[in-house]
Amino acid sequence: MAIIGTQAGPALSTPDDTPPPYEVVELGGAQGGWFRRVGWSHLVGILALAFSLFPIVFVVSAALNPVGTLSSSTLFPTQVSLVNFTDTLAGSFPRWFANTLIVGVLSAGVAMFISASAAFAFSRFRFRGRRGGLLSVLLIQLFPQFLAIVALYLIFTEITDVWPAIGLNSIWGLTLLYLGGALGVNTWLMKGFFDTIPKDLDESAKVDGATHSQIYFGIILPLVRPILAVTGLLGFIGAVNEFLIASVFLTDDRAKTAAVGLYGLIADDQTRNTQFGLFCAGAVLLAIPTVLLFMYLQRHIVGGLTAGAVKG
Amino acid sequence: MARSTADVETTRSAGAPPPSPSGKEVGLTADGTGSPLGLLFKILALGLFAAVAVFACIPLIRTERWVWLAVVVVVTVIAFWVYLSPRPIPLKYLLPGTLLLLVFQVLPVVFTVSTAFTNFSDGHRGSQEEAIAAIEGASLQRVPDSPVFSLSVATQGSDLAFLLLDPDTGDTFVGTEDGLDELQGADESDGTITAADGFTVLTTAEVAARSEEVATFTVPTDDGVIKSQGVSIAYVGAPQQTYDPACDCITDAVTGEVWTADGDVGSFVDADGNALAQGWQVNVGLENFSRVLTDPTIRASFLRIIVWNFAFAIITVVITFALGLLVALALNNSRLRGRTIYRSLIILPYAMPVVAMYLVWREMFNTDFGLINRMLGTEINWFGNTASSMIAILLVQLWLGYNYMFLVITGALQSIPADLTEAASVDGAKKFYSFRTITFPLLLVALAPLLIASFAFNFNNFSAIYLLSEGAPFSPDNPAxxxxxxxxxxxxxxxxxxxxxxxxxxxxxxxxxxxIVGVISVVGFRQTRALEEVN
Incomplete structure (x- = not known):
């Protein structure tokens, strides 16, 4: 998940869908036939829909295909059975899925809190080294963590010797690593948002005798919930979709995340055909939490995206 | 005391209560933590931190990593100082993030750069001493006329031990990491030791489970070392190739060949310039960088990779932007019914797990069983030739990326005031003309930072390449x-x-x-004016 910092705060509004309360009279609105007015919109929309949906339809029908091979999978299901799902759930997939959830929720949640604290300090205090600190955060967040994969692997080989619990083949090590990797971007995004919260609020609280921690936990954190949701969600989705580091770090089947595990299911030429149904069932199950979260937080995400988050 | 109070008053602002009720300089309540809940949380957090630090130190002491130990101790002391002293208020909020960023973000970058100046690789891992040990160990040969023992692998506690029986003399020995000793009172049957006091003889299955450990286990003796061969035989071996500190070289006792240590390349090299496979890690200066630029094969593939890398990222941004713009314009039609349904379904790919979807696309492009070849009635080996491989990758990128562009363009379109195009239309401008001269430039200005971010992201889009083509096709002259x-x-x-x-x-x-990322970022800064936010 690469994010370049822009004005995060103001952009958090969402594109407005609801029509204005009055009828907009567009110049030339009555010109042309049905096709020129709405027909072409439907045409483009339907083509775009077909393009967007056909791989997803294919995954779902392959997951429902009882034969479960790639060669027998069709775009639309010819037979429907849940056998791939039951097989997937009986194998290693539940473990991978749980690992993914643990890594994603923990790293995104803790990173959210730690970056919020840092953003609070940068936004509300004036101290020596503040400008230097902000510049470093800006610089650091430009270089995605995985670019240093060679060094990360060598460092974690050493760590495995000393503290195996957070070394290679451990989801706790991966969680820590993702956590550290998300901080730069998060802090930079959040600092922009914190700046948009009027300072009068904390100053009046200070006058009333509130301590800095009361201001932070009681006033600021509740007000910045939208940006917390966005960074938390992006962090979670980023961790679910991270493949490079996870594939280098996790080789033990029990420690794999869903992304690495699913990759392994169809890694070689034989299993590629025979286990495709299993793979698709896993992919559909993995999609459920991300799609649901996405739907639930759609308004926030749309705003967060315009604030500079990029995927794909 | 007076001075410190003054300092506190400037860090906190006027009107704040005195830093601690008891007036102490350092303590749990020194920074005004007053509520019982806050205190409890603070005590628990610091206690937990101390406990973790102590546990972290134990293996560091055992493995004698003194520098690491010092770092852990210093960090712990700093943490306690920051959270128990009233003064460093900003640090209380910055410390956890700073530490994690340093360890997991800054250190790896620094370490990458320093590794780039070494010859760290499979044959050059450790120090010269480790390389010598590996070379001598690999060249072990049976000492002529020495006994061949019958071996029983056993454990003493958790340590491995070799119980040895000399079939010629009937003598029994026990070999451990420390050396060889006589063994008294061992039970024998069929010429092997089956039991001995204080030792647990392992079964074949148990030995197989620790086979790697058994294979590398050696018992030092005066003539050399005792080493296992398989699971039931052991012999006294002496290295055929030995290191001589006097000439800093390795000599082969049988062939008489000599390899002299070359500190510049970290290898033992013979007179003809042939190096032993096992070397050690040394600093090679700019060697790795000059290899990229001077080795003709590597340079050719490196340049090709850079060109495709830029093309891949730029084309991805352009095509996703173009299709996103088309769809956004089409659906940004106030007379269109069902816009919300269109929108939420079109962006569905964006919510799908990327890794899985890349793999699904890879299998759709499968030569033999893939959906695309079946639907088209073709047998194209999509990732088997350069052009089709690139087309397939870009098509998937379009699928995955255009819906994001569609989302942000829709947002930007709605923020462009309608007055502008209406005014142009009053002046007689055609729809396309006003789009080209008004809407499109405004869109570009608004979305430039996002386009740059998208470019930067795709420039290093590992999954897109690795999960689809894995880099294929490969040419025979440089399979890497x-x-x-x-x-x-x-x-x-x-x-x-x-x-x-x-x-x-x-x-x-x-x-x-x-x-390259640094250069792209400079361009990005100019566009986003991100630097202005550093104030």
């Missing part, structure tokens, strides 16, 4: 670099590709990526 490889997948193959890890060289390629 594929036709659709980008820099990060090339780095990955060099370090973890299975054809012998070359960490130093891979790190050098990473440094090139850092430089």
């Amino acid at each position: 670099a594929g036709a659709t490889d980008i820099l990060i997948t090339y780095t990955y193959r060099l370090a973890f590709g299975g054809a012998g890890a070359d960490y130093g060289f891979a790190a050098a390629i990473s440094v090139f990526i850092f430089l």
